[in-house]
Amino acid sequence: MRALVSVSDKTGIVDFTKELAALGIEIISTGGTYNKLKEAGVPAIEISELTGFPECLEGRVKTLHPIVHAGLLAMKSKPEHMNQLADLKIQTIDMAVVNLYPFKATILKEGVTREEAIENIDIGGPTMLRSAAKNYQDVTVVVDPRDYEKVLRELKEKKEVSLDTKFYLMQKVFMHTSHYDTMIADYLKKQRNDYEMPETLTMTFEKVQDMRYGENPHQKAAFYREIGKKTGSITDAVQVNGKELSFNNINDTNGALELLKEFTEPTVVACKHGNPCGVGSGDTILDAWKKAFAADKVSIYGGIVVVNREVTLALAEEMKQVFLEVVAAPKFEKEALELLQTKKNVRLLELKDIGVPQDENAYDLKKVNGGLIVQTIDSKLLVEEELKVVTHRIPTDKEMEDLRFAWKVVKFVKSNGIALAKDKQTVGIGPGQVNRVWAAKQSIEHAEELIDPDATKGAVLASDAFFPFDDCVEAAHQAGITAIIQPGGSIRDDDSIKKCNEYGIAMVFTGMRHFKH
Known part of the structure; x- marks a missing residue:
């Protein structure tokens, strides 16, 4: 067996390839990955030895070669494929361990230039992944370091990776490359300040957490975040107390935050089931709380409260008298935080940039059966x-x-x-x-x-x-x-x-x- 190894995320790669080599699997590698394996004493063949062609264009061309892709795409069940490989003196590649240039990490860096971002668009990596995944019956393709253990276990126990596992790994590849390409397309769209509704809409998000359930206990749910820096959104909040946020907590808190962003003066918004139930503005945040609380002392029970000023000890003492699910604020005074943390179930969220408005070109999405309706957010209040x-x-x-x-x-x-x-x-x-x-x-x-x-x-x-x-x-x-x-x-x-x-x-x-x- 032969494995082609070329990774940007080198987490666990030395230990994994050492285990592969111990199982008698030949390692072929490229660039920085090859150097890392060589330094660690892992026996590996450099890619140019395989292709007979040197890496060129500052590493832009390494694996884009017929010897690589024929080795990945040849179907062992087809005699004509194997005969052609024999005629061309090409060997099959049985495993591809590949992940991609860190495009996301690049675009999230402060001051990154367009040229730098574009240089971190991987070409050879997705091509190898897609080739190997298409031929999943014959090639084990690993894109996620978390799958190294699973692959090794099957190789040691069964001398091969099962077809079911190969199919699972194939699916992960196409999810990974789809996510990667969508990040690139979204970055370029923003670079062009293109806010028109596109002819095709592909979006990508990353999971923050699985949730115990959705709106109701029989519904599955997870929380995902957009790629990029989203200051002032609940995805940016730091939880400093309480149980993990539920589906309804997140939905209701988001709605309360969007209302809060309309105010610059000290303001408290109480929300229940997606609707404001009490809102107050005052000279101080304590005054604002008293107004919001007095507005509906019944509905605020078990509700969401968001404030646009630091939570003081005096305010915390008032809040402690009420059962609240979530309190979100830009900051908590030390004594206020300690007091509220005595209520172990209340979720306390610190959101530094709580007043930062959403991008007026952001999308508002609603899923309908069989489709999606999309609009820009309602970013305006009125025109004076x-x-x-x-x-x-x-x-x-x-x-x-x-x-x-x-x-x-x-x-x-x-x-x-x-x-x-x-x-x-x-x-x-x-x-x-x-x-x-x-x-x-x-x-x-x-x-x-x-x-x-x-x-x-x-x-x-x-x-x-x-x-x-x-x-x-x-x-x-x-x-x-x-x-x-x-x-x-x-x-x-x-x-x-x-x-x-x-x-x-x-x-x-x-x-x-x-x-x-």
């Missing part, structure tokens, strides 16, 4: 120049401040969505209703039942899409709401405007909606 007061009464400065606050919140409420706010605090949220007036009434009932009967008096209302009828204005008036912000654009806008004028409610149109399905 398009804000339009459409009623006789103009909002006061105080109302306008609360309208902007409520508009940030309703952007992240499931449609049909309504958010009520007063003094930079949510007082009622109506998410995911099948008609808009139900969402409005739900948010009002929420405020009156969970805060106090007068919570909506002097509050403002934000709607993620236009009012199809004036019934939402009627409900707002009965609740004592004084100002409304909504996109506008209904054929019945005049009915809502007229009703606002009748009741002295100020109304602002944004010209931009924020459906969230």
